[in-house]
Amino acid sequence: MISTTSEILAPKTQKIKANSNDQPLITKQLFWRLFRSQAPQFIIKPQNKKIIYSIFRYFLQLPDFNEYGVIKNKADLDKGLLVYGDYGVGKSTLFDAIHEVGKTIVTKTQNTQLWFPRISTIHMLHQYYESQKNPGSNFKLENYYRGKLYLDDLGKEDKAYNREEIIGKLLFERHHQKLKTFVTTNENPSAVAARYGNHIGDRLPEMFNIIKWEGKSWRE
Ligand SMILES: Nc1ncnc2c1ncn2[C@@H]1O[C@H](COP(=O)(O)OP(=O)(O)O)[C@@H](O)[C@H]1O
Numbered sequence: 001m002i003s004t005t006s007e008i009l010a011p012k013t014q015k016i017k018a019n020s021n022d023q024p025l026i027t028k029q030l031f032w033r034l035f036r037s038q039a040p041q042f043i044i045k046p047q048n049k050k051i052i053y054s055i056f057r058y059f060l061q062l063p064d065f066n067e068y069g070v071i072k073n074k075a076d077l078d079k080g081l082l083v084y085g086d087y088g089v090g091k092s093t094l095f096d097a098i099h100e101v102g103k104t105i106v107t108k109t110q111n112t113q114l115w116f117p118r119i120s121t122i123h124m125l126h127q128y129y130e131s132q133k134n135p136g137s138n139f140k141l142e143n144y145y146r147g148k149l150y151l152d153d154l155g156k157e158d159k160a161y162n163r164e165e166i167i168g169k170l171l172f173e174r175h176h177q178k179l180k181t182f183v184t185t186n187e188n189p190s191a192v193a194a195r196y197g198n199h200i201g202d203r204l205p206e207m208f209n210i211i212k213w214e215g216k217s218w219r220e
């Protein structure tokens with residue numbers, strides 16, 4: 001297992017600058033320390049390290065985050081991330097760990113750089129159904145039309161009442177508002193486009209840095 005910060009993130013330069021909210025950038029040292037305590041069992045090996053380090057660099061807002069070339073469309077720190085590919089390679093585990101790191105940092109320092117809420121599409125659909133049945137529910141799809149968001153398992157959910165693509169609607173709104181969305185899914189971009197329609201499909205490259213993650217499942 002690789003455990004030195006220099007190899008992990010080795011950016012050639014890391015200028016100290018303020019991000020969009022005028023917060024100091026989270027350092028790679030702090031990030032790595034928290035990631036390791038959050039996910040001590042998470043193995044980084046030659047087969048997965050380029051993808052994982054690119055995603056770390058993206059969250060650390062390092063301009064050279066695509067040095068390994070894992071993003072085939074135009075890489076841009078202002079877009080979100082769409083990570084798709086084989087089942088069991090560690091997509092959800094990685095984003096969950098980053099989510100927890102972000103939560104720790106925001107709780108201790110109020111720095112929101114790495115903070116984002118997370119929800120799976122299936123859970124969102126459950127909550128949507130609950131809210132339709134129960135007027136006292138405080139769930140509203142519109143509550144997700146703001147801020148950052150990590151959506152797990154895109155495409156695994158059913159259509160609401162067999163007709164409405166609420167996740168398609170959510171993606172469309174979030175694109176419109178130029179909000180950063182992080183998506184993990186087993187569906188490739190063409191399947192995402194086929195499911196939600198070309199008005200979503202055509203926008204995927206401008207909305208996301210798209211990463212294909214292939215590999216052997218850890219579940220085997
Ligand atoms: N890098 C890793 N090192 C060790 N175990 C891992 C790693 N990535 C994933 N796993 C384990 O493999 C299982 C599947 O990972 P998961 O993140 O759910 O895959 P995916 O979301 O890509 O389908 C989980 O139980 C997880 O703990």
Ligand SMILES: [Mg+2]
Nearest residue numbers: 091092153184
């Ligand atoms: Mg997953």
